[in-house]
Amino acid sequence: MRQEDFDLLAGVVKQRSGLVLGRDKAYLVESRLMPLVRKWNLKDLEELSAQVRAKRDEKVMAAITEAMTTNETYFFRDLKPFDQFRKVVLPHLLKVRAAKKHIRIWSSACSTGQEAYSLAMILSEEAAKLAGWKVDIIGTDLSTEVVERAKLGIYNQFEVQRGLPVTLLIKYFQQNGDKWQINEKLREMAQFRLMNLLGDWGALGSFDVVFCRNVLIYFEPSTKTGILERISDHLAPDGVLFLGGAEAVLNLTNRFKIVDAHKGLYVPAACPADLWKAA
Amino acid sequence: MPASKTCLLVEDSRVIRKVAATIMEGLGYTCREAENGELAMQECKKAMPDFVLLDWNMQVMNGIDFLKQLRGLPNGKTPKVIFCTTQNEIAHIQEGLAAGADEYIMKPFDSDIIRSKLEMLGLIEESG
Numbered sequence: 444m445r446q447e448d449f450d451l452l453a454g455v456v457k458q459r460s461g462l463v464l465g466r467d468k469a470y471l472v473e474s475r476l477m478p479l480v481r482k483w484n485l486k487d488l489e490e491l492s493a494q495v496r497a498k499r500d501e502k503v504m505a506a507i508t509e510a511m512t513t514n515e516t517y518f519f520r521d522l523k524p525f526d527q528f529r530k531v532v533l534p535h536l537l538k539v540r541a542a543k544k545h546i547r548i549w550s551s552a553c554s555t556g557q558e559a560y561s562l563a564m565i566l567s568e569e570a571a572k573l574a575g576w577k578v579d580i581i582g583t584d585l586s587t588e589v590v591e592r593a594k595l596g597i598y599n600q601f602e603v604q605r606g607l608p609v610t611l612l613i614k615y616f617q618q619n620g621d622k623w624q625i626n627e628k629l630r631e632m633a634q635f636r637l638m639n640l641l642g643d644w645g646a647l648g649s650f651d652v653v654f655c656r657n658v659l660i661y662f663e664p665s666t667k668t669g670i671l672e673r674i675s676d677h678l679a680p681d682g683v684l685f686l687g688g689a690e691a692v693l694n695l696t697n698r699f700k701i702v703d704a705h706k707g708l709y710v711p712a713a714c715p716a717d718l719w720k721a722a
Numbered sequence: 723m724p725a726s727k728t729c730l731l732v733e734d735s736r737v738i739r740k741v742a743a744t745i746m747e748g749l750g751y752t753c754r755e756a757e758n759g760e761l762a763m764q765e766c767k768k769a770m771p772d773f774v775l776l777d778w779n780m781q782v783m784n785g786i787d788f789l790k791q792l793r794g795l796p797n798g799k800t801p802k803v804i805f806c807t808t809q810n811e812i813a814h815i816q817e818g819l820a821a822g823a824d825e826y827i828m829k830p831f832d833s834d835i836i837r838s839k840l841e842m843l844g845l846i847e848e849s850g
Contacts, residue, residue: 522841600810601832601835604827604828604839605835605838608825610819613812621810
């Protein structure tokens with residue numbers, strides 16, 4: 444593809460999502476955008492670019508951004524954060540929220556909902572300890588398409604076999620041919636909303652746990668800092684943030700610190716050090 | 723270097739055995755193959771594998787009968803067994819688990835699914 448077209452399309456994506464596409468990502472742009480070119484009966488990416496240049500059509504630019512930012516995910520991705528949630532974070536919350544009996548969890552950049560529903564499954568497995576509690580799981584993503592898919596909770600046979608133990612599949616899903624839908628009870632535990640991490644977060648409220656994994660890696664340092672600091676504004680003083688395996692807060696913000704005993708967990712800098720020691 | 727882990731591929735399609743063998747060898751396993759449950763029993767009696775990938779529908783002896791016999795052997799509870807079959811109804815999955823399967827793969831599968839299921843059973847390290 445032509446350099447000027449790449450720069451134009453990458454510019455649209457960056458402005459709308461914050462995703463930075465280096466010039467080495469031309470192949471990615473081609474493979475993700477060619478389906479749109481075919482769908483709209485255009486000749487090639489040059490024609491798509493010409494259209495963007497001429498019209499700056501909202502719908503077209505939104506579709507381009509969605510195509511470039513939709514990332515495949517799977518249930519219990521990376522496993523370890525979910526183990527930590529179950530073994531460390533949940534017992535902590537059961538203690539510090541014992542009076543309030545209310546937990547709020549945010550799955551940011553939730554994509555098609557696997558992270559949110561993995562958490563819902565863990566919470567269901569621990570239902571005995573949570574009797575009388577209210578738990579909200581909120582998933583947000585900038586793509587209309589994936590938010591709608593997340594709400595439906597319908598997955599194909601490949602998706603339900605990556606990361607998901609078969610015992611949980613038969614316990615929490617209903618089968619319809621080769622599609623599997625997460626059951627109604629779990630769907631009621633999770634809400635999904637359209638929200639751009641770079642835009643207005645609206646009435647998001649305060650959370651006890653935030654999952655923001657494998658999102659920051661795509662952003663420039665200043666954008667990462669901005670998002671991390673806004674997350675800290677929405678995180679309870681004794682709450683916890685999960686980042687992806689290749690992500691950290693070092694040199695980006697001093698609002699969070701690492702929990703020494705539990706690698707991968709980040710807590711507000713003012714959080715007393717002994718709060719997590721016993722956990 | 724420690725001896726590599728062993729796996730037994732029980733599957734009547736030669737093509738699928740080859741596909742599975744390529745994936746498993748890529749994950750560091752040494753593979754043996756059997757085209758039905760009876761031949762698989764003979765292989766297990768010769769030497770118990772660490773892992774069995776098991777088809778359901780096969781001539782001579784099917785997968786579920788093989789699994790029940792295997793679990794009855796003195797050291798037959800040692801191998802991890804994953805069904806790998808086109809039988810994808812919940813009733814079949816439950817029957818397979820009740821007979822002693824550790825996991826269940828619905829065909830068609832790909833290398834990601836096999837790797838993911840092996841990780842769940844602790845048979846390979848997480849790829850991260």
